[in-house]
Amino acid sequence: MKIGDRVRFLNEIGGGTIAGFQSHQIVLVEDEDGFQIPVSRSDVVVTNMDDYSTSRAIKSKTNALEKKQNQEQEHKNHSIKALLHEEIADDDSDDSSFFEEPEITFKKPIEERKGGDLLNLYLAFVPQNPLNITQSSFKAYIINDCNYYVQCAYASLQESNHNLHFQGEIAPNTQLAIEDVDLEMLNDLSRISLQAFFYKKEKVFIGKPAFNIRLKLDPVKFYKSHVFVESDFFESPALLYHLIIDDEPPASSSMKIASTLDFATDKDTKNVQSQDKRFIRQKDSDILVVDLHAHELLDTTAGMRPEDIRDYQMEKFNEIMEHYKNRRGQKIVFIHGKGNGVLRQSIIHELNYKYKKVQYQDASFLEYGYGATQVVIK
Incomplete structure (x- = not known):
């Protein structure tokens, strides 16, 4: 027949x-x-x-x-x-x-879930060797957690140039592995562009906006085991970036993975300090002390180059400065160590060219030893 x-x-x-x-x-x-x-x-x-x-x-x-x-x-x-x-x-x-085998023309319709018409899109990285994160490669996924099909273009950015890594369609309520990422590729993925267009097939649907998302990845996070968490999408821990939340892209600040160095409001400062021993407020003053030593910021530096460590230290320095730059009279002591002076020079350069309204000087040797700089917000 x-x-x-x-x-x-x-x-x-x-x-x-x-x-x-x-x-x-x-x-x-x-x-x-x-x-x-x-x-x-x-x-x-x-x-x-x-x-x-x-x-x-x-x-x-x-x-x-x-x-x-x-x-x-x-x-x-x-x-x-x-x-x-x-x-x-x-x-x-x-x-x-x-x-002769007959041609199968019947196709099972796509099942939609309740509440799935709100767009939710994730980028995920799953370590292939979760017991040894510092030496592991990763598999990258795009997770389409909604009732719409999505056409995606995923690329890394080098200045104004795009390097396409994946382009294609992802079915509703589906995760798709898009590439394998080894440790050498992480620096190339520090800036990512993702374009997404959503639609349904063979039915009338409510139109959704197209998205052009820019995301900055921190390669250092891939060396820290605590950022890989359990989720409903994978059996093993994964690093998840929520790109679209209920039809809306998140604010640029919340696009980053939660970090103990991120501050939401002034009221949260004490809570953050109590959770993170790197931030210590002295009892008799309002001086905030920030220790930028690598062993205080990172679980391990295995596999990291000196410039990778320094970039991460400067990122945390800038996060603190951005949070307190408008709080007049605030004193902050950055402990950077004596070393070869490269980190201190980088901090002084930022203070001279990016934060010109502050005053800075060497911090008290008696209290902080060599290798500390005190900043006063004016």
Whole structure:
């Protein structure tokens, strides 16, 4: 049987044309009114005639049998081997169509979940060796957590140039692995662009805006085990970036993974300090002390280059300065260590060119030792 064959029903009056196959055993028969009826293959017979008569089918089978008998008579003097060969060839040619796999045209409709019409899109990184994060590679995923299809273009940015890593469609409520990321690739992924367009198929739907999202990844976070958390999407811990939240992209500040160095409001400062021992407010003054030593900021520096560590230290320095830059009279002591002076020089450069309204000096040697700079917000 194939699409387009005319058939009649064996157990009832009527018939129609085969419009498709719902499975290997169920055919879709379209009647004269255009309705498609699922019927078992064993309950229909091919007629290819308007009156659904089987006479021509029977006659065709009879002629084939007579032809076969005549061929046997003509070749009765052939060797048994030749005769068997011809029998096998005849059987293959006569019955091959019977064993052909039908084309499956039935497609199960996409199931939608309640509340899934609000757009939610994630970028995720799953370590391939969660027990050894500092040496692990990662698999990157885009998670489409809504009832819409999404067409995505995912690229890394180098200044104004784009390097496309993935482009394609992701089905509703689906996660798709888009690439493998090794440690050498992390610096190339520090700035990411993701463009997304949402739609539904074969139905009317509420239109959604297109998104052009820019995301800054911190490569150092990939070396810190506590940023990989359990989620509903994976069996193992993952680093998740929520790119679109309920139809809206998050603010640039919340696009970053939560860090103990991020401050929400002034009221949160004491809570942050109590949770993070790197921030210590002295009892007898309002001086905020920030220790920028690598061992205070990072769980481990394994696999990191000196410039990677320094970039991370400067990122945390700038986070503190941005939070307090408008609080007049605030005193902040940055402990950077003596070392070779590279970190201190970087801090002084930022204070001279980016935060010109502050005063700074070497902090008290008696209280902080060598390698500390005190900043006063003016």
